[in-house]
Amino acid sequence: MSIEAIKEPSVIEGRPTFVDIDEQISAPIDKSPNIKYFIALGITSTMLLIGIICIGATFFYGIGLWGNNNPVGWAFDIINFVFWVGIGHAGTLISAILFLFRQKWRTGIARFAEGMTIFAVMTAALFPLIHVGRPWLAGYLFPYPNQHHLWVNFTSPLLWDVFAVSTYFTVSFVFWYIGLIPDFATLRDRAKSRIKKIVYSILSLGWRFSNRHWHNYEMIYLILAGFATPLVLSVHTIVSFDFAVSIMPGWHTTIFPPYFVAGAVFSGFAMVQNVLIIIRKIFNFEHIITLNTLEKMNKIMLATGTMVGYAYGMEFFIAWYSGSQFESFVFVNRAFGPYAWAYWIMVSCNVVFPQLFWFKKIRRNIAIMFVIAVLVNVGMWFERFVIIVTSLAHDFMPSSWAYYKPTLVDFGILIGSFGLFFTLLLLFIKAMPVISIAEVKAVLDGAQPHHTHNGGHNEK
Amino acid sequence: MKNKMIYGVTGIFDTPDEIISAAKQVKAIGFERFDVHTPYPIHGMPKAMKLGASPLGYFALVFGLTGAFAAFALMTYLMGYNYPLIISGKPFIPIPAFIPVTFEVTVLLASVGTVLAMLFLLFKFPNNSHPLHDTEYIKRVSSDKFGICIEAKDEKFREDEVIEFLKSIGAKHVEVIYYDNETLNFKVNIFEWKFVTFLVVSALVVSGATYIVLNKLMFASPFNWMMEQNRIDAQVESKFFGKDNFSMRVAPVGTVSRNSNQFKFSGQPELADAKLVNPLIPTEENLRKGMKKYDIYCSPCHGYHGLGDARLNGQFPNPPSLHSEKVRNWGDGHIFYVITEGQNSMPSYSSQLTNEEKWAIVLYVRALQRAMNAKEEDLK
Numbered sequence: 007m008s009i010e011a012i013k014e015p016s017v018i019e020g021r022p023t024f025v026d027i028d029e030q031i032s033a034p035i036d037k038s039p040n041i042k043y044f045i046a047l048g049i050t051s052t053m054l055l056i057g058i059i060c061i062g063a064t065f066f067y068g069i070g071l072w073g074n075n076n077p078v079g080w081a082f083d084i085i086n087f088v089f090w091v092g093i094g095h096a097g098t099l100i101s102a103i104l105f106l107f108r109q110k111w112r113t114g115i116a117r118f119a120e121g122m123t124i125f126a127v128m129t130a131a132l133f134p135l136i137h138v139g140r141p142w143l144a145g146y147l148f149p150y151p152n153q154h155h156l157w158v159n160f161t162s163p164l165l166w167d168v169f170a171v172s173t174y175f176t177v178s179f180v181f182w183y184i185g186l187i188p189d190f191a192t193l194r195d196r197a198k199s200r201i202k203k204i205v206y207s208i209l210s211l212g213w214r215f216s217n218r219h220w221h222n223y224e225m226i227y228l229i230l231a232g233f234a235t236p237l238v239l240s241v242h243t244i245v246s247f248d249f250a251v252s253i254m255p256g257w258h259t260t261i262f263p264p265y266f267v268a269g270a271v272f273s274g275f276a277m278v279q280n281v282l283i284i285i286r287k288i289f290n291f292e293h294i295i296t297l298n299t300l301e302k303m304n305k306i307m308l309a310t311g312t313m314v315g316y317a318y319g320m321e322f323f324i325a326w327y328s329g330s331q332f333e334s335f336v337f338v339n340r341a342f343g344p345y346a347w348a349y350w351i352m353v354s355c356n357v358v359f360p361q362l363f364w365f366k367k368i369r370r371n372i373a374i375m376f377v378i379a380v381l382v383n384v385g386m387w388f389e390r391f392v393i394i395v396t397s398l399a400h401d402f403m404p405s406s407w408a409y410y411k412p413t414l415v416d417f418g419i420l421i422g423s424f425g426l427f428f429t430l431l432l433l434f435i436k437a438m439p440v441i442s443i444a445e446v447k448a449v450l451d452g453a454q455p456h457h458t459h460n461g462g463h464n465e466k
Numbered sequence: 467m468k469n470k471m472i473y474g475v476t477g478i479f480d481t482p483d484e485i486i487s488a489a490k491q492v493k494a495i496g497f498e499r500f501d502v503h504t505p506y507p508i509h510g511m512p513k514a515m516k517l518g519a520s521p522l523g524y525f526a527l528v529f530g531l532t533g534a535f536a537a538f539a540l541m542t543y544l545m546g547y548n549y550p551l552i553i554s555g556k557p558f559i560p561i562p563a564f565i566p567v568t569f570e571v572t573v574l575l576a577s578v579g580t581v582l583a584m585l586f587l588l589f590k591f592p593n594n595s596h597p598l599h600d601t602e603y604i605k606r607v608s609s610d611k612f613g614i615c616i617e618a619k620d621e622k623f624r625e626d627e628v629i630e631f632l633k634s635i636g637a638k639h640v641e642v643i644y645y646d647n648e649t650l651n652f653k654v655n656i657f658e659w660k661f662v663t664f665l666v667v668s669a670l671v672v673s674g675a676t677y678i679v680l681n682k683l684m685f686a687s688p689f690n691w692m693m694e695q696n697r698i699d700a701q702v703e704s705k706f707f708g709k710d711n712f713s714m715r716v717a718p719v720g721t722v723s724r725n726s727n728q729f730k731f732s733g734q735p736e737l738a739d740a741k742l743v744n745p746l747i748p749t750e751e752n753l754r755k756g757m758k759k760y761d762i763y764c765s766p767c768h769g770y771h772g773l774g775d776a777r778l779n780g781q782f783p784n785p786p787s788l789h790s791e792k793v794r795n796w797g798d799g800h801i802f803y804v805i806t807e808g809q810n811s812m813p814s815y816s817s818q819l820t821n822e823e824k825w826a827i828v829l830y831v832r833a834l835q836r837a838m839n840a841k842e843e844d845l846k
Contacts, residue, residue, distance in 0.1 A: 023610065024505060024609060024610030025609060025610050028609050028610070065688075066688055068691070140689075140692070142679075142683075142684070142689060149540070149544065155548070155549055156549065157544045157545070157548065157549055159551075159553060160541045160544070160545055160563065160564060160567055161545075161553050161554070161556065161560055161563035162553075163566075165567070166566040166567060166570075169566065169567050169570040169571065170566065170570050172574075173570040173571070173573055173574040176574060176577075176578060177573060177574065177577045177578070180577055180578055180581050181577075184581060188505075188506075191608055192505070192608045192609065194608075195604060195605045195608040195609070196605075196608075196609070207594045207599075208592070208594075211585065211589075211591040211592040211593070211594075212591055212592050212593040212594040212595075212596060212599065213591075214503065214596060214598050214599065214604060215503040215504060215505060215604070215607050215608055216501045216502070216503055217489075217501065217502040217503065217504060217507070217508070217511050217512070217515060217517075218501055218515075218517065219589055220504070220506075220507040220508075220511070221507075221511070221512045221517050221520055222520045222522055222584055222588055222589070223507065223584075224507050224520075225520035225522045225523065226522055226580060226581060226584050229522060229523065229526050229576075229577075229580055230577055230581070233526075233573045233576055233577045234577075236569075236573070237570075237573045240566070240569060240570065240573075244566055247566070443505075444505060444506040444507075445506070447505055447506045448506035448507060452481075452482075453482065453506065454482055454508065454509045455482045455483045455486045455508065455509060455510055456483060
């Protein structure tokens with residue numbers, strides 16, 4: 007059998023040339039946007055404006071405008087925080103973990119997913135700030151020398167969260183920017199207008215494609231991927247500690263860290279897949295973000311969705327097996343109590359529908375996979391709702407039980423968070439290459455030297 | 467372009483295989499100052515160019531260990547020594563609880579530090595005035611071609627020979643890169659008035675904005691809502707409770723404090739004088755205790771030595787001296803009575819002092835009186 011027969015097919019379809027790649031990827035940046043883009047931007051910025059108004063009202067009148075009250079002190083704010091941090095995890099998984107596993111199909115989607123990570127973490131970071139009620143005092147979250155000689159509580163999961171999320175944002179941003187440097191240099195050398203040329207010169211830092219630099223660049227990419235991999239696992243682990251370290255029934259479980267990480271990757275992939283389906287259609291990236299890539303993402307969603315389903319089952323099992331009266335009450339109450347509607351939305355969207363991905367036809371059908379991914383995002387939002395609200399609403403003391411009802415302002419801020427995320431994403435699409443030019447070129451057919459065994463190895 | 471100086475000779479190749487073999491041949495001839503420019507990293511190129519291993523791994527190790535030790539040491543010092551607090555009944559230095567922050571700071575410092583070291587130390591970025599910029603050569607290698615550049619600084623560099631050599635190994639297009647002597651000798655002058663003005667203005671803007679935000683904005687509506695609430699503060703005039711204009715309420719008649727026995731001699735100072743005996747003996751410990759409580763509760767009006775020299779700037783009438791004939795002749799019980807019940811404008815201190823503390827104060831007042839009116843034999 008010849009070598010060609012067992013060779014993996016290229017991840018980029020249609021055998022484009024390097025110049026084609028340059029032109030196709032920078033097309034959204036070079037051309038002035040069409041009316042569809044402005045309609046999309048109009049919708050997202052309207053959503054953002056709704057959020058800004060609701061947050062402004064919250065700052066002015068206080069968080070009494072929200073539905074939170076005793077005993078449900080954490081509600082939409084923390085649900086949204088966990089949801090958005092989770093969305094971010096897919097980006098790091100694609101850019102770092104799949105890089106370490108040498109998955110070439112990641113090249114087409116890595117840049118975009120990293121951008122989504124950054125915007126999702128920015129959106130997420132908003133919620134703890136507005137949740138504290140007085141966001142202008144957020145500086146107290148960091149340990150700094152002050153005249154009170156007071157320090158933050160280093161044993162609190164909420165403080166770990168501050169460190170985890172800020173580290174995650176910084177490292178993701180650095181990783182993303184490092185990846186962008188060569189592409190900025192390519193855009194600099196393609197730029198026709200003077201302003202573009204100056205902007206891309208500054209952003210590219212003067213990158214000149216030297217192989218003495220590429221040599222270190224590949225190393226730093228490996229190092230960053232190596233650091234980002236445990237980091238991304240630690241972030242949602244620490245987010246889950248916010249719950250697991252407490253003694254609340256339904257929260258105080260050791261399964262939370264892996265369960266949260268799997269859920270985060272699950273929802274993140276669903277979001278990346280949703281947005282990519284639209285992007286590849288609008289900008290004609292179908293041969294770079296191929297159907298094969300989308301199918302592989304669906305497989306990951308199937309795997310993580312099944313893990314999440316296992317975690318739901320295991321929670322129930324442990325609630326019974328532990329013999330703890332409060333645990334078992336909380337879980338039975340989740341499934342059959344006043345919040346049963348939320349629980350069954352969660353189970354059907356997260357566990358039942360993704361199982362359809364076992365069928366290859368469904369995995370490769372764009373319309374169906376889009377709908378399933380939307381449902382997964384809905385389901386994952388409800389997962390956080392179920393975890394947070396049902397446990398708090400029915401805790402140890404029956405006398406304080408209550409039913410949580412969100413207010414219009416809560417929904418306004420939720421809409422605003424989507425508005426912020428998608429507005430940033432749309433601006434990103436127009437301003438920067440959404441696909442890594444250098445990385446895609448490197449995985450094209452014929453982009454790497456042929457391995458002539460008698461040549462390469464005798465050199466040593 | 468005036469003062470043209472040669473930077474190097476570049477050759478352009480079409481395929482990755484060609485550039486690998488070109489790099490090998492350039493290296494084989496013995497050129498040291500050459501570089502290969504490709505639109506993406508080419509597998510096997512570091513080996514062809516005989517580049518050593520990248521030092522970045524060591525940078526990451528050093529930065530990471532620095533982060534780990536710094537975070538751990540900071541937390542240990544702050545929680546264990548600087549301000550120890552008992553939290554959830556755990557030790558002052560709960561090592562498992564330090565793991566998340568230590569890990570995060572390690573990753574943060576290792577990633578950011580290594581990247582900055584690479585960009586600024588190894589690559590000497592940002593550098594947009596390199597001779598290669600804006601040449602036809604870099605525009606090709608940033609897109610679809612593979613180039614090699616032999617620098618004029620190399621010992622073996624002879625312009626014509628290098629051009630011939632590059633053509634002989636298959637370069638499709640050979641270009642000589644020049645640079646301007648002026649740009650080469652350009653020195654950054656940090657004392658230029660524009661730059662200094664920029665620094666001064668940005669310092670003023672940043673400090674001014676910080677000052678206004680922290681000292682003015684925080685105290686302005688609506689950010690002061692936690693401070694300025696619709697509540698009645700103690701010591702503040704208010705008509706809320708009625709015509710007496712007090713915001714504080716007086717306890718109803720007959721109220722007694724918790725854990726206190728009723729004072730048997732209420733309204734009967736002479737009886738208290740006659741019947742009460744100080745249970746404490748004037749040991750140093752008791753006197754110190756009395757002094758401490760006296761300095762806290764009595765000295766604001768009576769003065770540290772009982773002379774009646776109040777520190778309250780005349781907000782209350784100054785009390786008479788404790789060294790008068792009258793007070794010196796009172797029994798211990800009478801002084802105890804006055805502390806317990808108050809006298810004239812002096813209020814009762816029963817709610818602030820225990821009986822034992824009152825007796826300690828009596829001892830201390832006696833010591834003050836004796837010190838102020840010392841007899842001759844006291845000096846011996």
